[in-house]
Amino acid sequence: MNATSTQTSPLGGRDLFWPPADELTEAAERIRARLGDWPPTHAPWRICLTAPDDANGGDLIIVADAQQHGEPVARWQVQGAGVIVAAAGRATLHLGGERYSLEGHLAEDWIPALAAFLDCGFAPHDALVLALAWRDGDETRGADAWPSDLARFPQVTGLPAAPQQAFARCPERLGLYPVLPTAEWVERVVGLGVKTVQLRRKTAAPGELAREIARCVAAGRAHDAQVFINDHWQLALEAGAYGVHLGQEDLHKADLAKLAAAGVRLGLSTHGYYEILTALHFRPSYVALGAVFPTTTKVMPTAPQGLARLARYVRLLDGVVPLVAIGGIDQQVLPQVLATGVGCAAVVRAVTEAADPADAISAMQRGFTP
CATH class of the missing domain: 3.20.20.70 (Aldolase class I)
Known part of the structure; x- marks a missing residue:
């Protein structure tokens, strides 16, 4: 990230991506500017497009195939980093011993959207949900770009089967x-x-x-x-x-x-x-x-x-x-x-x-x- 972007960034001038990626940073800033005012995040996450030499607790490392990396994935998690395996409409976050698996749409801008939602203070698994609900160009449509169409949200995978019949309804307003x-x-x-x-x-x-x-x-x-x-x-x-x-x-x-x-x-x-x-x-x-x-x-x-x-x-x-x-x-x-x-x-x-x-x-x- 160059000095000019550091001074003008609405995201606080942090190194959002590793290695630095001006195009992704610009997209993240553009998206973040349309998401409203949120308290500053206390967790300075860094999204790693390639694995850093030394992962840390603020890193989210994106890989296309966890099996390809094998042992490093486990080591990164021990070091406190998160790993996101993303490919073909699926994204799985491994963080803190937990596994968060989602199936949905991976927009071209899903990674900068992820950075923007992390900056809004959302935990990585919730920011990932919002990133998969994002569609390219959402920041240019309407007065509020926040994802609010449930049909566009991903599904959680790997859950036990739900009962065949839905639970009986409560009154709408209890x-x-x-x-x-x-x-x-x-x-x-x-x-x-x-x-x-x-x-x-x-x-x-x-x-x-x-x-x-x-x-x-x-x-x-x-x-x-x-x-x-x-x-x-x-x-x-x-x-x-x-x-x-x-x-x-x-x-x-x-x-x-x-x-x-x-x-x-x-x-x-x-x-x-x-x-x-x-x-x-x-x-x-x-x-x-x-x-x-x-x-x-x-x-x-x-x-x-x-x-x-x-x-x-x-x-x-x-x-x-x-x-x-x-x-x-x-x-x-x-x-x-x-x-x-x-x-x-x-x-x-x-x-x-x-x-x-x-x-x-x-x-x-x-x-x-x-």
Whole structure:
């Protein structure tokens, strides 16, 4: 990269590519200029078109055939670098011991698009999803170049088969969605008129847990409320729960076909584009998008998404599947969350730590009134 481009680059004058490639840098700058304002990335990724002598944790090395490189691919990963194997409409990222496989369209500008989305602060696997959703010339069309047509997004490959029947649908806009620690809380909250709740009980003896879930299901039926059970899908199925909420790590453990056949609704957690595509593969009842803000209720695998990303996810998925915003949401920020167009917000401490839970619930429910 020459001195002039370093001074004028909207990407901070970093060496985006190795070896330096002026044409790719110019394309990346052109694309980045049309993607809007995003906080500067704290991870200065460098896309390597050929393998550097010494790979480092900021390198994404692009190769056409992993088998051709054999041992170096493993060594690069040990050194902290990522490897993207890209050819014939397929791109697979190997990073941090994980494998992210995508099948889609590789535009001529997919590599500079990847650089631009990385600069927007997206993790490599999410930036790769967006790069495969990019089409040459998108930066010249319309006022907003951000990919928002789901039909153009890639598919995640290598996933277990989805159940033959899709999961039963939830209402399109689930409204206020308290996530609660005990059956006592569930009974209290549905008694206040809340129609969607979740029991998230992580530790309990098996017998006690079964009794808690049965109480929650009974409370839901008594108040015509939709009760989801977090994680414990077998007990939820046995108790006849309305729905189950699972994290991405649970998808390989649960009998999804059995749940779908029983009419149990399924909610899935997601933390970015790659996990959203993974969730959609299983045709769930709703997709949870988070964490929107910092939260202390659980250890999160990713940094907070923020409102700008949430708005992008809603734009992509509105009308496709019911959406739930989750993570650090309280009465104060709820109006900003709902302004993104999402039809449901999950809350935890905003209810369980409220001075007057009934007043807090009433105030938040008013926010969902058209």
